[in-house]
Amino acid sequence: MLTKLALAGVKNRRRDYLVLLAGLTMSAAIFYMFANLATNQAFIKANAVIKSASVVFGFGAVLLALITIVYIMYANSFLLSMRQHDYGLFMMLGAKRRRVGQLVFLETLILGTIATVIGIVLGIVVSKFLVGFLLDQLGLHLSHLASFYLPAILFTAVLYIGLFILASLFNLTRLMRTTVQQLLHADQQANQPKSRPLRQFIGGLVGIGLLAVGYWAMAAIEHLQMTAIPLALVTITLGTYLLFHAAVLAVIRGLRHTKWAKKHLNGFLMGQLNFRVHDYTRMLTIVSLLFAMALGAITVGSGYHRQMPMTADSLGAYTVAVHDANAHQKHLINQLHVAHQATYTQKVQGKTTYYNAAELKTQPFQQIKSLQSSPNGKPQFYTESLAKFKKDGVTQLDFIMLNPNKLGDFAAPKIVSAAAFKQLKGTTYRVTTVRVKHMADDMAVLKQLDRSEQHRFPQASTQLTIGTYQSFEMMNGIFGGLEFIGYFLGIAFLAMLASCLMFKILSGAPGDLRRYTMLNKIGVRRGLMRASLAKEIGILFAIPGIMGVIDVLFGLQMFKPLMAKPMSPYLGIGTTFAIFIGLYVIYYVITLGLYLNLVMPREVVRD
């Protein structure tokens, strides 16, 4: 009978449970995706690009696990507060405390299991779709990414269900300690935040100080090395918490006494926020950090990828090198915006390639200066006298790699006099090196040229050709991978943030339902109520959003050493920010829609 009652209770509140389930499912799904990418050995081993990033995934997974614990605690308290009235009623009707306890335990556990199972299935589906889509977008080929990976499934299941068992036990003990009366009337209690202005003021100052330390640590990452990240994480978290605690309440208190607060529902809005923000400070802090991390990850990832072509021109001395160019290739070369072009005769004996000294004298091989010595970040080229080149230049990789084996088996090249060169036996090649003015202008033609050269020399190992165009393609892969990770982390954090925020906000719905019913009775227009709700939730979204943007703007300093001169972590962040904030706004609209649905009184009350 009791089980029947409980089921009926769940059925009556299926809308609330659906929201709850959606948040938990989302969390589990993302965790699965994460666990899959972080632990899928076949995937990591098959992609050198990802290997170096598995540390990032590991870090991300730990972070996600920590946040998931906080998240489940929220979920749990929400669940209990939703049901405690019913539990109290059961006890009042004579149900034994133990029996109700079992009920609570089972209910929490069943919900958790359902959420985890759906989450994992969703995770498998979404990771398949999402990963495929992102790889397509980035023109990357990563092999062996199975969307179904048993260890990751087990890991997710064990962690989530384990956490839910803990949560159920927690619920149980809490329930056992509460009296029936408290349970029945729990939703009618309201605790007014205490105001301690001086303490809050000091707290606010300390918060700002901590934030400053955190921002400084991120900018000074070259000095502090790896200590910068944990230092920044701790100081920014604490700083944000203290600042929110002090500043937001102070602002609300200040506003409450203005004329503005006495117009329409503004006073009510302030009162609501006063209650909420106090209660939500911790959640807002977490959300602002998640926001910053999501935005930061996406910004940095896409920044790298986007800015790659800027460094492309300074990767080496020539863009492409073609051996014995055929008519088609000559035609293609003519279409390029050539900055420098040279042709050398080669004779190959075994693994050694010989060059004619006379040719190198009339047409010295151009080399590139290292970027550090160039004043404006633009690449500079120079030539050397033959004597010097023989000693020094021949050891340069750019020159060595001109051999017709390309990256295959080769020995050090030799430069011999014109007479000696003539005497040499062996296969003769003519290699043409071409450097274009800007690689970005000639991408399409370069690609054709590269392909045709690959096609002509299939024996050249691993299908690689030489020149900066090939280097560019490889780096594009690496940075594309980084962008992929950036997006992935970004989406994961955004989704977590989303559910955290939605959850906490929606958990306020039962109380708000009562308040808005009252407002409806005393004659507040529906439009006014809707606007008030939109503002209230909007502010709860905006606070961590603004803080998160500030965090990112400072946090990008960390990537300055990694993104050297022509690149900058701040370049073109506008678009990324706009897209991200767009997503955030969509999320706000969805939450608001759900909330309005939950809280707005029906057009006509029937009793």
Next chain:
Amino acid sequence: MTNAVVDVHHLEKTYGKAGERPYTALKDLNFSVAEGEFVGIMGASGSGKTTLLNMLSTLDTPTKGDVIVNGHDVTKMRSNQLSDFRAQEVGFIFQDFNLLESLTAEENIGLPLALQGTASKVMDQAIHAVAETLSITDLLKKYPAQLSGGQKQRVAAARAIVHQPSILMGDEPTGALDSTSARELLDLLTTINRDQHMSVLLVTHDPFSASFCQRILFIKDGQIGSELNRGDLDRKDFYQQVLTELGTFSE
């Protein structure tokens, strides 16, 4: 009767969707409340008195008939008009107070004025004036959680009359109060009715509360069964009369 604040003609309310067995909560109800009158509506649970109050206060729409409050035909109004009507013409006191616990007493009282966009100076004056009348001036800065039931209901009463509505409606306002607080509140309502000439409509099943009214309508099975006029009777005698009427009425 001249200057009726509330005029109800042939009011009918039927519940139940198409296909279900309909339930008629009110049938062919006719009555009016004159300006400055203190009228009680009595009836047992399920007699339809809350339904009637919901119709009068526009929280629900009638199936048939007209409800005219202070010259406005509320059955013809649309949603925003209805809200504005409730905000301007009606003052409400509920059994469970319905105060917003996130606002101070002062802010709760000021809410109806804030909704009308009243200037903050005017608002402050009105709040203090009404607080004076109800002797709750020292409670203004407190939150509802810090108030007793009687204090809460006085704050709710202040909120109900601060904007000078044409009628004050009470839905079992003493239902959650102890007898002292209940008597205080009813005395206050009487004072407001007498001094400010505000019409009061009180829905109750408590004969003691009803004895403060000048006229009582007894509702039974969705119809007005009988009516009792206090005339010049003393409240105590009227109370006896109400008890007697209830005794015979429910037979």
